[in-house]
Amino acid sequence: MTALFKQIKTTYIYHWTIWIILIFFKLIMDYSVFGNSFFMMNVKLFIIAIILFYINYYLVLPFIIRQTPKKIIIITVLVIVVYVALMIFFLPPLPKHMLKDFPKNGKMIPFQHGISLYDVFFRIGIFSTIFSTLLFFVDKWIENAKKIKALEFERQSSELKILREQINPHFFFNALNSIYSLSIIKSEETPRVILILSDIMRYVLNNKNGNKNNLNDEISNIKKYIEIQSIRFNTFNNIHYEFYGNFTSYEIEPLLLLTFVENAFKYADLKKGPLDIKIHLEGGLLDFSVRNFYGKKIFEDGKDNKLGIENTKMKLNLLYPGKYKLDIEDNDSEYKVNLKLNLN
Known part of the structure; x- marks a missing residue:
């Protein structure tokens, strides 16, 4: 839990910056296309998207990457197959009034009846899964780059310390030889x-x-x-x-x-x-x-x-x-x- 809290603490700033940009972009797009921002519907949509995002980001993906390469491939293929099958099976028919009225006055007609279970698990779910997966691996790449940089710095520090230890005895040995030469001739x-x-x-x-x-x-x-x-x-x-x-x-x-x-x-x-x-x-x-x-x-x-x-x-x-x-x-x-x- 401590590691999870630290990870959340280090990533939440730019994560939430991205979420705020996406929310405002969606509100602006809805208003420009539909003439209405659908504020409450968008609030629900993004709350669900954020929950699904972080379930995938902090639980699902860390579990998957801990597996062997063979298991990762099997899990990924199974998830995609099951996901696509369920999406096709639960795909609701398009309402007749939307077929009749679309397009109307050159504008798209939004879904007016709230957010269905299909929307939660498939439309919003696909977006959250893809978005969280991309961001997860970007974060991992940045984290690994920092670790590599820290290890390189530690390696260079250790190497430099060894070099200093090698130089000093070598120097004193030669200096003592000089004294020895003088002592011989008194x-x-x-x-x-x-x-x-x-x-x-x-x-x-x-x-x-x-x-x-x-x-x-x-x-x-x-x-x-x-x-x-x-x-x-x-x-x-x-x-x-x-x-x-x-x-x-x-x-x-x-x-x-x-x-x-x-x-x-x-x-x-x-x-x-x-x-x-x-x-x-x-x-x-x-x-x-x-x-x-x-x-x-x-x-x-x-x-x-x-x-x-x-x-x-x-x-x-x-x-x-x-x-x-x-x-x-x-x-x-x-x-x-x-x-x-x-x-x-």
Whole structure:
């Protein structure tokens, strides 16, 4: 009963809008054709039609659709056969005075003797059955479309949550490798790197609620990661980065850009060439690019690289459909990534 009440509550508004339109249309048509609206007769007619409509809508049709396809066909055929047979059997003869007077003055002569049992079960019944069946399946289609949309949203949310969980451990693993490299050579910068990494970890953990983050905070986090890597590669001076734009006015998915920066440092061979990172923001359009040279290591450990990139692509598809363009170039020694993202 609770489910039935909820269904009635969600559908009654536009159902009754349709009924009101039909009633007024019938009254206007009767008045224009017969010169009389036959108000009381139409009231009775629509009360009967509404009762038959909702008996079919809420009781008969839900019962039928719960059956197997074979039973549905059998029930439908039996109902049609019995209905047509009874309609033919109970079809009343046309009154002689109607045959004599029809048509009169170019107008149709209405049924003047009230509503008979035949009218209730056949004329009004056919209208109510067809009308309620059509509306029932339209409502079911709308309801199923909403369920599919809700399930798709739930699927995307679950998928995005999984992607976030995959990215974060992958990132920390690479960052810890950097600290490990410094600890081996007993670098004096190791405590400082650990402190910076703790700030990055705090940033990541504070953004696990699924919300987008301020772009300026995201850029600051990327700068901290670059600082860690710059300390690690302190013998090289060919790490270049350039950030330009009013980042505080926009939001972005946390760690979305860091994946590309992380991969660039992980596979970069700074002896072969520079590592360049550029982030420009203008009018809500983010232009992000990373370029690095690499050696054989990327082929030996290419699986992790592909996983991070593929996860980022999936996040872009889920969060920014139709609002980004991602180009990746690989010429066997140089790797380029360019992402144009509309943050408006």
